[in-house]
Each structure stands twice: as C-alpha cells, then as structure tokens.
Amino acid sequence: MIRFENVGLRYGMGTEVLKDVSFHIPPRSFQFLTGPSGAGKTSLIRLMFLSLKPTRGFMSAFGKDVSRINPAELPALRRRIGVVFQDFRLLDHLTTFDNVALPLRVTGKEEADYRTDVVELLRWVGLGHRMHAYPPILSGGEKQRAAIARALITQPELLLADEPTGNVDPPLARRLLRLFLELNRLGTSVVIATHDIGLMDQVDARRLILFDGRLEISE
Incomplete structure (x- = not known):
C-alpha cells in the first residue's frame, strides 16, 4: 500500500528530518510508529498521507509513484486514507x-x-x-x-493515527485500541504513532522505530 525506498525529507534549506527511510506497509497490516519527540514521526505520517513529498528517494502509494502523481489524483487517493492528527483539525x-x-x-x-x-x-x-x-x-x-x-x-484502506490515545484515560485508550484492531481485522492497514509503551505491549505488532530521522524495524 505504501512503500519507501531510501527516502529523505528536509524542510526548506534545513537539515534532513528523515534520512534514508525504507519500509513498506502491506495490506491488512498493523504496526506502531514510535520514537522520541522530534524523531520525525509526524513528518513520516504527513508523507504517508500525501500532504508532503519526499525530498529524495522513492515513495509509492497504492501502486503509484508519488513523484509522478497528478495533483488532480490526490483527493481520490487521500480518501482511501483515514488520518488522526495531534491537533484534531x-x-x-x-x-x-x-x-x-x-x-x-x-x-x-x-x-x-x-x-x-x-x-x-x-x-x-x-x-x-x-x-x-x-x-x-x-x-x-x-x-x-x-x-x-x-x-x-x-472504513479507510489505510488508517494513520498520530498519538490517538494521548488525551484519554487508560480504559478508553484500551477501548480505542480494540476499535483499531477490529478495523484492522476487517481489512484496514493501521499505523499508530505513539510514545505509550504500555499500549504497544498489548499487541503483538511490528514496530517502526524512528531515532534522529532514521528508521529501524522490530518485527
């Protein structure tokens, strides 16, 4: 569904916030995106939501090369993605x-x-x-x-959630996690960005770990 190959991202003339990031999001998969504040999690989510384009490297979404997507195609592609941003919007x-x-x-x-x-x-x-x-x-x-x-x-094909349980109490956080898991069971790929180790420990899922803009994967 989403594929990154040696992706780099910088804002303006600043230093890179993402460096040589490579991974893919398979259909019907569930994964956590984690790492310290400032590691680049929100930037990575914005790339996956197609609101940013990589500075370098290759990225595809639903089989389409992002660098070659016609702007007129973007609304239809984004409708296949559900996203929860930290600022709610x-x-x-x-x-x-x-x-x-x-x-x-x-x-x-x-x-x-x-x-x-x-x-x-x-x-x-x-x-x-x-x-x-x-x-x-x-x-x-x-x-x-x-x-x-x-x-x-x-019921999107891909759900991206940036700290979706950050402002709720633990019982509701567990309830929301069950909702994400049920959505995944029905066929949606899910990526949850979180600092909450306790939340991640409740699910045997792949972890995408960002540190200083670089990604490691823990299966």
Missing part, C-alpha cells in the same frame, strides 16, 4: 456529528444513508451525548475521540 462551526459525517458528505452521500453509522460510532467512542456539541466546548479528550471517529467513518 475539527471545524468549529460544525457539530460533533457533522464533523464526523463530513468525509461522507463530501462524497455526495445523503444523511439518511449514513446517520445510523455516525451515531453508532459516536456512541462507541463515548460521544453519544456530545454529538450536537461544537468543538470549542469539547475537552481535549473529546476532540481527540471525535477526530478518531471522523477518520474511521469511511
């Missing part, structure tokens, strides 16, 4: 329900076709009572759960 003028439903709405689906799925997912992540609330009055943990629900609602 919820729209303040939309309710929790409408934020979660947005990826379905932009594809032209009618509310009658997706309302039940959105309500069920919001209840599952513990936001059933907040579906009509707006983001400015949600707590950090509630915003994080809304962002996770929005990423999951389309």
Whole structure:
C-alpha cells in the first residue's frame, strides 16, 4: 500500500528530518510508529498521507509513484486514507456529528444513508451525548475521540493515527485500541504513532522505530 525506498525529507534549506527511510506497509497490516519527540514521526505520517513529498528517494502509494502523481489524483487517493492528527483539525462551526459525517458528505452521500453509522460510532467512542456539541466546548479528550471517529467513518484502506490515545484515560485508550484492531481485522492497514509503551505491549505488532530521522524495524 505504501512503500519507501531510501527516502529523505528536509524542510526548506534545513537539515534532513528523515534520512534514508525504507519500509513498506502491506495490506491488512498493523504496526506502531514510535520514537522520541522530534524523531520525525509526524513528518513520516504527513508523507504517508500525501500532504508532503519526499525530498529524495522513492515513495509509492497504492501502486503509484508519488513523484509522478497528478495533483488532480490526490483527493481520490487521500480518501482511501483515514488520518488522526495531534491537533484534531475539527471545524468549529460544525457539530460533533457533522464533523464526523463530513468525509461522507463530501462524497455526495445523503444523511439518511449514513446517520445510523455516525451515531453508532459516536456512541462507541463515548460521544453519544456530545454529538450536537461544537468543538470549542469539547475537552481535549473529546476532540481527540471525535477526530478518531471522523477518520474511521469511511472504513479507510489505510488508517494513520498520530498519538490517538494521548488525551484519554487508560480504559478508553484500551477501548480505542480494540476499535483499531477490529478495523484492522476487517481489512484496514493501521499505523499508530505513539510514545505509550504500555499500549504497544498489548499487541503483538511490528514496530517502526524512528531515532534522529532514521528508521529501524522490530518485527
């Protein structure tokens, strides 16, 4: 699904933040992305989400060479990817329900076709009572759960989650992990970026370990 071969990334004229990174994300796979703060995890996720292009090296997404992708193709490719960023990126003028439903709405689906799925997912992540609330009055943990629900609602082929359990308590973190595992069981490849060793220890999964911009893989 995603392939990196000797990828390097730098911002402007700065030093490289990713150096000779090589790995691939197979279909239906589950892996953690870990490493200290500043190691390059968020940059790697942005590359996989196709919001950045490598400075050097080769990267492909769904069989397409990223360096040769026509910009007009990018929206369709990104719709195959669900992503949860650390800053949530919820729209303040939309309710929790409408934020979660947005990826379905932009594809032209009618509310009658997706309302039940959105309500069920919001209840599952513990936001059933907040579906009509707006983001400015949600707590950090509630915003994080809304962002996770929005990423999951389309049942993407690839899910990228940047510290998805960072603002929730341990019981809810375990519940969200089970949700990610169930999504993986249904066929979605999952990449979870996290510092939480306890969370990673709950799953026998591959670990992509970044340190100073370089990647090591622990099977």
